[in-house]
Amino acid sequence: MIRLLGPAAVAAALALTIVQPARAADDEMIQAQAGVWLVAPESGAKGCRLTFGTNAVSGGYEITGADACAVPLPALTAAKIWNFTDDGALAIVDGGGKPLMRFQQEEGSPWESEGADPTWLLPALGDVDHVPTVASLAGAWRIQTPDGKPICDITLTTDKDQDGTSKMSPSGDCASEVGDLKLSLWATEGFGLVMLGNDGSSLSFDMKPDGSFQKSEEEEGEPLLLVRK
Missing domain, CATH: 2.40.128.10 (Lipocalin)
Structure with missing residues (x-):
């Protein structure tokens, strides 16, 4: 399951992994992850959609649409880059490489963040802006x-x-x-x-x-x- 780490732990975990665009991922993995995703709290509160692109930028691949997170998940308004890390996680970072959120995935389960209040990363489903509880x-x-x-x-x-x-x-x-x-x-x-x-x-x-x-x-x-x- 995917848990959300504290800022210091995430920074340490990503310092060596968000350097080159998706070293541990091949083109097929990048293409499969591209598209519109809903980031939403497990609690059922509203989330926001982010679009994962395939254009390579410094540290990973581009994210667009982060302005939609201003109210439900304000920490993600700075999201600019996504990438897989060497340990198999998926990280969202800002334009300067600062970690914002980190997800992991068990086989057969969705991407989930770590921490006391888990957040899901799911393929967007129509206009649905939250996960069911x-x-x-x-x-x-x-x-x-x-x-x-x-x-x-x-x-x-x-x-x-x-x-x-x-x-x-x-x-x-x-x-x-x-x-x-x-x-x-x-x-x-x-x-x-x-x-x-x-x-x-x-x-x-x-x-x-x-x-x-x-x-x-x-x-x-x-x-x-x-x-x-």
């Missing part, structure tokens, strides 16, 4: 097919189990493709939502720009949607 998603939902056929009604709650994972309760008449999973817990990560069963089963969804969810492409089986009731 357990509190914002709690309530009644329906899993259905794309043509609207109900599969399972569920309730996402903010109640936690002994490990701190939020609980959910499916209705008793779910179709076997969901009912057999015996889902009882759920969690969010960036724009993703995963439902968990006690036996290790799971069902993952990805958020859409309208606030609904679709079954993740990595999941097997027919497409499913998750919509509010």
Whole structure:
């Protein structure tokens, strides 16, 4: 997971890495990272969009659009450069090379900053300016097919189990493709939502720009949607 370091620690960590443009990254990695990204607090507060370019500048690659961060994340208004570091992190720095934010990524997870108040770095999703939270998603939902056929009604709650994972309760008449999973817990990560069963089963969804969810492409089986009731 990615945590946000204090200024002194970040400066020390980046002093030897933000010198040459993406030494540890090849052209394919740079192209894959280019585009519009949302930087937003894990808390659900508003974030801002930054555009990662592929034009090489001193210390990395250009960032545009930082003016949009003036209100939600004022520290990023000075963002001018992004780059991968030798330890696999992604750093955002100002025009003089001063570190502003540093992200890391575990396989299968979004970029996340370090620190007590994590921040996500996610591919921008339409006009969405914040990440969903357990509190914002709690309530009644329906899993259905794309043509609207109900599969399972569920309730996402903010109640936690002994490990701190939020609980959910499916209705008793779910179709076997969901009912057999015996889902009882759920969690969010960036724009993703995963439902968990006690036996290790799971069902993952990805958020859409309208606030609904679709079954993740990595999941097997027919497409499913998750919509509010």
